[in-house]
């Protein structure tokens with residue numbers, strides 16, 4: 001899956017955390033059989049929760065691309081893509097990285 | 106003294122603090138990583154560079170209260186102003202209702218936390234200042250208190266008093282209130298005072314003289330026929346309030362934090378409060394979306 005965070009491709013140590021874009025830290029987690037870089041376990045948890053929620057709502061078994069815009073304070077508006085289809089949503093997490101708000105756009 | 110803004114590790118130089126933070130981030134410790142991402146930079150730098158950045162970030166060139174004002178402007182009114190502030194430039198009914206419903210909980214907590222300052226301080230000027238503030242917010246001095254004006258604003262927008270009172274706070278509001286209560290319960294009264302009264306600065310119209318691009322709300326609302334009188338009354342109260350008000354509190358903070366030797370602690374607690382404030386302001390918009398789902402498009406456009 002290709003991840004774009006606030007306009008930049010992310011998911012590797014050099015490019016930044018797949019959720020927030022930060023390059024601090026060194027936390028890795030497998031997402032859809034792909035090792036992805038996160039700055040901390042909370043960002044990883046939030047990201048995986050988001051991917052799972054999108055799959056649950058769309059019925060997709062895989063995401064080709066996930067684009068995220070926003071931050072911790074504002075929440076994030078996102079576009080998930082799969083084989084030419086688009087799914088737009090807004091997501092916000094609580095302090096434990098669980099999904100607090102999820103709205104389809 | 107140099108201080109870690111997350112766990113308050115102390116040293117007499119920033120080099121030690123930077124090494125400590127670097128060490129914590131190499132272990133991906135969430136609070137340290139998040140603090141850097143939200144306050145300094147999301148780009149990793151060397152320990153050496155971090156030491157310089159931290160020193161610069163915490164240095165008090167024009168005194169503590171100016172430093173606080175600068176951080177408030179940076180975070181809330183900076184390059185990307187907070188979405189709630191942008192929404193307040195021309196708020197619709199939903200935005201104002203979101204404000205009313207969440208702010209009721211904020212104001213109740215405000216009074217409780219100020220009482221903790223009164224309880225903990227042995228300074229008469231501080232106790233007097235806070236008692237006056239509490240009575241103005243909750244009892245009013247001859248005129249309706251701020252709390253009452255807020256409820257009336259909600260009523261003028263079509264909710265009954267009972268309806269307004271029936272809402273529990275959103276999780277983001279509760280989480281922020283928890284931060285402020287935790288500061289009041291575990292930190293000194295000076296830190297609590299800085300944490301609470303620095304928040305009043307966001308509505309201070311003189312911020313525009315110090316680099317803020319906009320006011321808390323567009324002042325033309327106050328004469329706009331499209332807004333009910335109760336809305337104008339509530340907003341005008343804040344707008345016309347003596348802007349010296351928050352400054353008086355910060356002057357007391359500046360004086361006593363030096364006297365008690367807790368300047369760095371005050372800086373750190375204030376930053377925690379500012380973080381909670383940004384989060385809380387968004388809760389108002391989230392609540393507003395329940396009345397106007399289209400607001401999500403606005404949030405999407407401004408983030």
Ligand SMILES: [Zn+2]
Pocket residue numbers: 017018019020021022038039040043
């Ligand atoms: Zn992150």
